[in-house]
Amino acid sequence: MDERLSPLEEQEHSLDPDDWAAFRARAHSMLDAALDHAEGVRDGAVWTPMPEDVKAALAEPVPMDAQGTDKVCEDLLARVLPYATGNTHPRFLGWVHGAGTPGGIIADTMAAAMNSNLGGRDHGAIYVERQVISWVKKLFDFPHTSSGLVVSGTSIATLIALTAARYAKAGYDVRRQGVRPEKGRLVGYTSSEAHSCIARTFDMLGLGLDALRSVPVDDVYRMDIVALRQAIRDDLEAGHRPFCVVGSPATVNTGAVDDLDAISRICQEHDLWFHVDGAFGAVAALSETLKPRFKGLERADSIALDFHKWMHVTYDAGIVLIRREDIHREAFTLRREYLTAAPRGLAAGNPWFCEYGPELSRGFRALKVWFHLKEHGIRRIAEKVEDNCRQAAYLGELVKARPELELSTPVSLNICCFRFAAPDLTDTALNLINEEIVIDLQESGVAAPSTTRLNGRLAIRVNITNHRSTMADFDLLVDEVVKLGRALVERV
Amino acid sequence: MDERLSPLEEQEHSLDPDDWAAFRARAHSMLDAALDHAEGVRDGAVWTPMPEDVKAALAEPVPMDAQGTDKVCEDLLARVLPYATGNTHPRFLGWVHGAGTPGGIIADTMAAAMNSNLGGRDHGAIYVERQVISWVKKLFDFPHTSSGLVVSGTSIATLIALTAARYAKAGYDVRRQGVRPEKGRLVGYTSSEAHSCIARTFDMLGLGLDALRSVPVDDVYRMDIVALRQAIRDDLEAGHRPFCVVGSPATVNTGAVDDLDAISRICQEHDLWFHVDGAFGAVAALSETLKPRFKGLERADSIALDFHKWMHVTYDAGIVLIRREDIHREAFTLRREYLTAAPRGLAAGNPWFCEYGPELSRGFRALKVWFHLKEHGIRRIAEKVEDNCRQAAYLGELVKARPELELSTPVSLNICCFRFAAPDLTDTALNLINEEIVIDLQESGVAAPSTTRLNGRLAIRVNITNHRSTMADFDLLVDEVVKLGRALVERV
Numbered sequence: 001m002d003e004r005l006s007p008l009e010e011q012e013h014s015l016d017p018d019d020w021a022a023f024r025a026r027a028h029s030m031l032d033a034a035l036d037h038a039e040g041v042r043d044g045a046v047w048t049p050m051p052e053d054v055k056a057a058l059a060e061p062v063p064m065d066a067q068g069t070d071k072v073c074e075d076l077l078a079r080v081l082p083y084a085t086g087n088t089h090p091r092f093l094g095w096v097h098g099a100g101t102p103g104g105i106i107a108d109t110m111a112a113a114m115n116s117n118l119g120g121r122d123h124g125a126i127y128v129e130r131q132v133i134s135w136v137k138k139l140f141d142f143p144h145t146s147s148g149l150v151v152s153g154t155s156i157a158t159l160i161a162l163t164a165a166r167y168a169k170a171g172y173d174v175r176r177q178g179v180r181p182e183k184g185r186l187v188g189y190t191s192s193e194a195h196s197c198i199a200r201t202f203d204m205l206g207l208g209l210d211a212l213r214s215v216p217v218d219d220v221y222r223m224d225i226v227a228l229r230q231a232i233r234d235d236l237e238a239g240h241r242p243f244c245v246v247g248s249p250a251t252v253n254t255g256a257v258d259d260l261d262a263i264s265r266i267c268q269e270h271d272l273w274f275h276v277d278g279a280f281g282a283v284a285a286l287s288e289t290l291k292p293r294f295k296g297l298e299r300a301d302s303i304a305l306d307f308h309k310w311m312h313v314t315y316d317a318g319i320v321l322i323r324r325e326d327i328h329r330e331a332f333t334l335r336r337e338y339l340t341a342a343p344r345g346l347a348a349g350n351p352w353f354c355e356y357g358p359e360l361s362r363g364f365r366a367l368k369v370w371f372h373l374k375e376h377g378i379r380r381i382a383e384k385v386e387d388n389c390r391q392a393a394y395l396g397e398l399v400k401a402r403p404e405l406e407l408s409t410p411v412s413l414n415i416c417c418f419r420f421a422a423p424d425l426t427d428t429a430l431n432l433i434n435e436e437i438v439i440d441l442q443e444s445g446v447a448a449p450s451t452t453r454l455n456g457r458l459a460i461r462v463n464i465t466n467h468r469s470t471m472a473d474f475d476l477l478v479d480e481v482v483k484l485g486r487a488l489v490e491r492v
Numbered sequence: 493m494d495e496r497l498s499p500l501e502e503q504e505h506s507l508d509p510d511d512w513a514a515f516r517a518r519a520h521s522m523l524d525a526a527l528d529h530a531e532g533v534r535d536g537a538v539w540t541p542m543p544e545d546v547k548a549a550l551a552e553p554v555p556m557d558a559q560g561t562d563k564v565c566e567d568l569l570a571r572v573l574p575y576a577t578g579n580t581h582p583r584f585l586g587w588v589h590g591a592g593t594p595g596g597i598i599a600d601t602m603a604a605a606m607n608s609n610l611g612g613r614d615h616g617a618i619y620v621e622r623q624v625i626s627w628v629k630k631l632f633d634f635p636h637t638s639s640g641l642v643v644s645g646t647s648i649a650t651l652i653a654l655t656a657a658r659y660a661k662a663g664y665d666v667r668r669q670g671v672r673p674e675k676g677r678l679v680g681y682t683s684s685e686a687h688s689c690i691a692r693t694f695d696m697l698g699l700g701l702d703a704l705r706s707v708p709v710d711d712v713y714r715m716d717i718v719a720l721r722q723a724i725r726d727d728l729e730a731g732h733r734p735f736c737v738v739g740s741p742a743t744v745n746t747g748a749v750d751d752l753d754a755i756s757r758i759c760q761e762h763d764l765w766f767h768v769d770g771a772f773g774a775v776a777a778l779s780e781t782l783k784p785r786f787k788g789l790e791r792a793d794s795i796a797l798d799f800h801k802w803m804h805v806t807y808d809a810g811i812v813l814i815r816r817e818d819i820h821r822e823a824f825t826l827r828r829e830y831l832t833a834a835p836r837g838l839a840a841g842n843p844w845f846c847e848y849g850p851e852l853s854r855g856f857r858a859l860k861v862w863f864h865l866k867e868h869g870i871r872r873i874a875e876k877v878e879d880n881c882r883q884a885a886y887l888g889e890l891v892k893a894r895p896e897l898e899l900s901t902p903v904s905l906n907i908c909c910f911r912f913a914a915p916d917l918t919d920t921a922l923n924l925i926n927e928e929i930v931i932d933l934q935e936s937g938v939a940a941p942s943t944t945r946l947n948g949r950l951a952i953r954v955n956i957t958n959h960r961s962t963m964a965d966f967d968l969l970v971d972e973v974v975k976l977g978r979a980l981v982e983r984v
Contacts, residue, residue: 027523103561106565124571124573127550308853362645363808
């Protein structure tokens with residue numbers, strides 16, 4: 001290792017292109033392919049499964065030798081680009097995926113060129129992230145003294161929020177000592193319809209899945225507030241230590257809106273941390289029309305939400321807000337010698353973002369959020385949220401108007417769950433038929449709803465977090481469901 | 493909410509551009525700006541602090557109304573792009589940042605256009621990530637039955653690995669019951685030089701910072717194996733439950749290489765989980781020349797490493813590998829009704845990646861890794877690792893040749909810690925002078941090393957994870973350090 005290369009020899013050895021002009025031309029042609037994909041998104045199938053021969057071609061041995069930019073680009077165009085998830089299509093209506101916007105291409109191009117690491121230090125990207133956090137605090141009526149962190153999504157945001165909650169409410173030094181159930185088991189509450197990331201967080205934090213009490217829901221799937229009070233009382237009597245309640249501004253199954261106001265009052269009474277799992281639902285509160293339904297949200301101790309869902313920032317990006325900055329930082333800070341901040345220079349910029357969450361290296365996902373919010377503005381994003389709610393209501397009406405279809409539960413917000421229900425068929429048969437309808441819709445590329453189970457019955461679940469969907473898409477969907485359902489009944 | 497817009501009215505309301513041609517032209521001009529930035533990276537200062545008036549311009553009110561693509565692009569060019577972290581510059585030599593490559597711009601452009609969510613389901617991005625995982629397993633001699641997950645970096649990778657370790661070794665159902673110290677406190681071991689993400693993980697997992705035993709290091713900062721054995725014995729005698737040891741193929745402070753082979757044997761003896769914190773160091777094992785120094789790595793139960801450091805993939809991207817796929821999945825899986833996998837259609841593709849880590853929504857960071865490994869090939873990436881080690885050794889020789897400089901510890905791998913040390917000055921004075929030298933280097937834009945403390949003395953820490961650095965950069969660095977040091981001594 002001691003023979004010395006000349007600087008020139010080494011420079012030739014860098015990973016930068018030998019021929020910048022050729023690289024530039026290729027990058028532009030790839031950008032055109034990306035933009036063609038974005039512009040033509042309405043034309044193709046929602047979802048195109050990857051053929052077996054493409055899968056086989058992908059499964060190449062470890063690339064020990066350089067294949068070069070051109071070859072890799074060609075492979076990308078042939079083997080990857082045609083097989084996207086489909087959520088940019090106007091009739092992607094499954095799960096809760098955002099639809100993205102082409103502006104994200106520009107923002108991510110620039111983020112890749114800058115290659116910033118937002119763990120800390122004093123550079124431009126840090127100020128962009130601070131600005132994004134400051135805007136979101138304002139939007140959700142959080143005090144300017146609160147704190148936040150841009151993360152990959154609600155799962156990590158929840159992990160951060162409940163780590164802070166555990167720290168704030170444990171009653172002993174949980175950071176040093178770990179979880180100590182003998183001092184009173186830390187228990188929390190959320191509805192039986194809550195997202196699984198809450199349970200996963202209880203598991204990871206060492207509290208245990210059993211420590212998350214599953215509060216029953218009412219007939220429209222909202223947390224039963226009387227049952228919540230009772231559960232807290234029971235735990236207190238049993239000597240446990242209730243420490244948090246997690247409310248949902250919209251459950252993922254049915255779009256049910258928990259009574260956040262009532263939950264926040266209960267939290268205040270019992271000194272519990274009030275966390276809001278706002279993954280997509282919190283975004284609805286950006287609409288002045290819808291905002292009254294989310295009263296209480298502004299009193300949360302922490303909110304987790306996604307930018308990549310109902311705000312349509314490209315994947316992945318979310319945020320956590322925490323009302324008390326001191327608690328947030330104290331729950332995470334750990335700095336070593338090699339991370340010492342300096343009063344000036346690149347190592348300034350205190351406090352560093354790595355003191356507010358688990359990640360030390362942090363990419364510049366704040367840039368696409370900043371870009372997107374400025375490009376489209378909050379009002380326009382909120383209008384699209386309202387459009388989606390209007391579309392869900394419209395779909396509900398279409399379902400009611402068809403004798404072969406039935407609503408599985410009243411439409412709430414942007415989610416409509418329904419099923420094909422021919423008379424004289426058992427639920428078991430209908431479950432199979434409805435599952436088959438959904439798979440057929442996906443495989444034909446016509447639409448991509450998902451499924452769920454409500455009261456043991458399989459429902460076609462249409463979640464509309466899509467700024468490209470139009471009313472006509474739902475006319476088409478309903479026609480197809482009925483057509484497929486009838487055909488399947490005939491086959492049975 | 494019941495008035496119906498015509499499909500046309502709604503389509504006009506989507507967040508897509510009204511004028512695609514204009515948008516396309518703007519995207520191309522932004523790509524040129526990104527490529528100019530990448531191509532010109534050697535010319536400018538390493539780091540340009542953001543001026544106060546730019547900070548003030550960034551701090552605009554919440555963008556309620558759309559500003560449009562052009563305005564946002566202009567703001568990005570004026571207020572953000574010039575103020576990058578600096579780690580793409582050949583004389584960025586601080587902390588452990590990768591230098592990125594322009595190929596990442598192409599990959600991220602396409603990932604943004606596809607907007608894939610890799611939580612699960614059956615689509616192209618999933619197969620790309622599986623391929624990346626398969627390659628990395630092969631590169632680290634992990635069995636093909638092992639599992640992995642592409643994540644934002646080593647911090648999250650460590651969280652996943654140690655969650656699996658806790659699950660595997662607790663001796664009770666830690667997922668359901670949470671951490672139960674009365675059944676024997678779970679304790680782990682790592683060296684006093686280990687990265688703070690290990691401690692943070694112990695904290696988050698509810699084990700407590702105190703449960704991570706800090707094993708002393710030898711005179712070149714490697715974990716003291718005798719002390720490790722003693723610590724395990726002490727804990728067993730005290731009734732605790734040792735469950736894991738974390739070894740470092742390269743410590744962040746000094747690049748010290750733990751004796752992974754010895755650690756792995758101790759783990760086998762005591763049935764402990766052997767985790768390797770490979771953040772940047774594991775990448776050195778890709779070099780056939782360096783590989784023998786990392787013997788034992790291939791016997792780890794889990795490895796965490798970053799693609800965005802010594803492999804130069806753009807931020808952020810890392811991976812966790814776990815030898816036992818069943819344990820990995822059992823430690824995380826939690827699926828609800830709305831995530832049920834189907835035998836066919838878009839909801840197929842089992843198992844889903846969301847069963848292997850905390851994130852349910854997952855961006856397509858695997859694409860840039862796939863692109864990068866194919867574009868440059870493992871051998872070329874490993875050559876750059878060897879170059880960096882050669883450069884660190886060369887810098888060490890330069891330091892030894894200068895009477896005013898002293899090595900703080902022998903050079904190990906790619907890290908050289910040294911200081912300016914004029915005679916007759918106290919350590920306190922030298923600490924101030926060396927800190928000032930580093931700040932001056934950063935503020936002048938000449939170079940960006942960082943600092944650390946070794947034996948209580950402040951050292952200039954040069955970490956070389958940079959494929960653009962050349963030998964001449966270190967000649968220049970040493971000249972500047974001596975010049976600045978002399979000037980500061982005169983001022984004292």
